[in-house]
Amino acid sequence: MRTFPFVTVDVFTDRRFGGNPLAVFPDARGLSDAEMQALAAEFNLSETTFVLPPEDPANTARVRIFHRTAEMPFAGHPNVGTGFVLADRAVGGILRFEQIAGLVEVRLAPDGQGATIAAPQPLRIGAALPPAVAAACAGIAPEEILTARHPPTLASDGGNHRLLVEVTPAGLADAAPDVAAFRRALAAHPAELGGLISLYLYRREGAGVRARMFAPVTGTPEDPATGSAATPLAGFLLHLSGAGEAALDIIQGVEMGRPSLLRTTARRGPDGIRATVGGGCVPVLRGEATL
Known part of the structure; x- marks a missing residue:
């Protein structure tokens, strides 16, 4: 049997059970695409994220985002919440996540209680x-x-x-x-x-x-x-x-x-x-x- 730790966070809120819940797997190495999708469906949240080593070592991680039925190229609260969970990997308060839509920069809040992201593409x-x-x-x-x-x-x-x-x-x-x-x-x-x-x-x-x-x-x-x-x-x-x-x-x-x-x-x-x-x-x- 293989074991994969996860955490959940409520995002875009300052209180538990507000905002949008997110599940994060901080180390998803060894999970197949089908297993990631099955886990996202099992959690039944808007999205679940799976963290993998970056393809470019200059970046923090490769983050895959799944909703209940498919993978997503980019999403907001999964990046904010995953940045919060991976705060100990930040350099100068910044994390850089590789995603299908492009590189997403996550800037941690000075008080450590949240984060801000930049959309990867212009409007x-x-x-x-x-x-x-x-x-x-x-x-x-x-x-x-x-x-x-x-x-x-x-x-x-x-x-x-x-x-x-x-x-x-x-x-x-x-x-x-x-x-x-x-x-x-x-x-x-x-x-x-x-x-x-x-x-x-x-x-x-x-x-x-x-x-x-x-x-x-x-x-x-x-x-x-x-x-x-x-x-x-x-x-x-x-x-x-x-x-x-x-x-x-x-x-x-x-x-x-x-x-x-x-x-x-x-x-x-x-x-x-x-x-x-x-x-x-x-x-x-x-x-x-x-x-």
């Missing part, structure tokens, strides 16, 4: 989808979708694309994912969606944003904190504003009873708009998986 803005499609997926009336600033728009910066949708306060509160509508959207828009759709609803709240994320087709009916949606949203809102840089706090997970705070920044640069996201982490469990 990419994709197609717009009809408001009725977004409304159906969210289970709300079309008039709850706001389009004065932008229509529902696909965007990404290294991870899976997210459909960014501004909604009314009632639309955000009442939303519930309709799996059949998600599947109809995939069938009707194969070129735009490429077989994947996750819905990131947001509304303005003072100087910040309240958000919810649904991806039921890939096994996440709702996510309490989504860093890889927060960074494209921050970049996209900067794109719309015309400003050179901005900071934005995003509150997510309230409706799930797991309130999360994601602190984002976005800045225009030579290669486009790049964004960061950070927040706190709290350790929860330690254990071993025996295979």
